[in-house]
Amino acid sequence: MSSSPSNNSRRSLALMLLLTVLGAVLVLTSVGRTWAEGVVAGATGGRTAVSATGSRLTGLPGGLALVAMAAAVAVFAVRGHARTAVGALAALAGLGVVAGALIGATDTAGLDAEAAGRLALAGAHAEQVGHTFWPWVALAGGVLLAAAGLLTLRSGRGWPAMGARYDAPTRKAAAAPRPTDSAAELWKALDRGEDPTG
Numbered sequence: 001m002s003s004s005p006s007n008n009s010r011r012s013l014a015l016m017l018l019l020t021v022l023g024a025v026l027v028l029t030s031v032g033r034t035w036a037e038g039v040v041a042g043a044t045g046g047r048t049a050v051s052a053t054g055s056r057l058t059g060l061p062g063g064l065a066l067v068a069m070a071a072a073v074a075v076f077a078v079r080g081h082a083r084t085a086v087g088a089l090a091a092l093a094g095l096g097v098v099a100g101a102l103i104g105a106t107d108t109a110g111l112d113a114e115a116a117g118r119l120a121l122a123g124a125h126a127e128q129v130g131h132t133f134w135p136w137v138a139l140a141g142g143v144l145l146a147a148a149g150l151l152t153l154r155s156g157r158g159w160p161a162m163g164a165r166y167d168a169p170t171r172k173a174a175a176a177p178r179p180t181d182s183a184a185e186l187w188k189a190l191d192r193g194e195d196p197t198g
Contacts (some may be wrong), residue, residue, distance in 0.1 A: 009158040012151060013075075019148035020072040020090070026141030027065035027097055031055040033134040035104050038126035040115035050115045050126055054134060057110035060100030061138045068093040068145040075152060079161050087152030094146025098139050105135035 031054035039047045055062055071090035078086055104110075108129050116124040189195075 009155065009160070012155040013159045016075070016148045016151045016155075017072060019144045019151065020068060023094065023097075023141040023144030023148065024065045024069050026144065027061050027138050030101075030134040030137040030141065031062040034132055035134050036107060036111045036126075036129060036131050038111055038115070038129040040124050040126050048115075050111060052111050052114045054101075054104055054138060056114060057104045057107045058100045061097045061104070061142065064093040064096040064100065065141065065145065068097075068148065071152075072148065075156060075159065076161060080157070083156045083159075083161075084153060087149050087156050089149070090152055091146050091149025094142050094144070094149055097142030097145055099142075101135045101139035101142055104138070105131055 033053060034051045035054045035057050037049065037051040040050050041047055068090045071086045071093065074086045075083060108126065111126040111129055112124065115126045
C-alpha cells in the first residue's frame, strides 16, 4: 500500500523541522562550550591557563544557526519561489556554520586575543594550544541545517502553507467599492445611528 503525496509531503516537512531543530541545538550548545585552551606566560614568569568558547572565537556558527531557524519558520508563511529562496538561505546558513566550525577548530588568534585580554598585554601568545571536540559538534549541526535547507529546495513546493485568510488582500479586493463609499454617506449613516463599517 503506497503513501499518498500529501502524507509524503508532511513527512518531508516534519523531517526538515527535525533536522533544523537538532542542528540548531547542536550548534547553539557547542558555541557556549570551550573550543580552544592553552597557557600563556605572564610578565613575572608564571603561567596562566586560558580558554575560549566557540562564540568568542567566531560568531558565525551561532548567528547562522538562528538564521536557519528563522528560515524554517518562514517556510510556513511563503509559497512558490519565495519558499525556494528560503530553502536556499537555510542551506547557505548551514554551510556557513560548517565553515565557521572549521575555522574555529584550528583558530589560535582568538585564543591569543583571550590571553592578551587576560594579562592586559597586547603581544601575549598562548602556548600548548589544544582544541576540544565542540567545533566538530557545531560542524555536525551545520551539516544538519544544510540538509534541512536542501530538503526544502527539493520538496518544499509540495508542503502545506498557511491558509488564504492570512494572505494580504489583493488589489482587486481592496479596490472594490463599498456601498457607502463617499465621506458624506458615511457621516449620514453615523447620524442615523448605523454602523457604516458593517
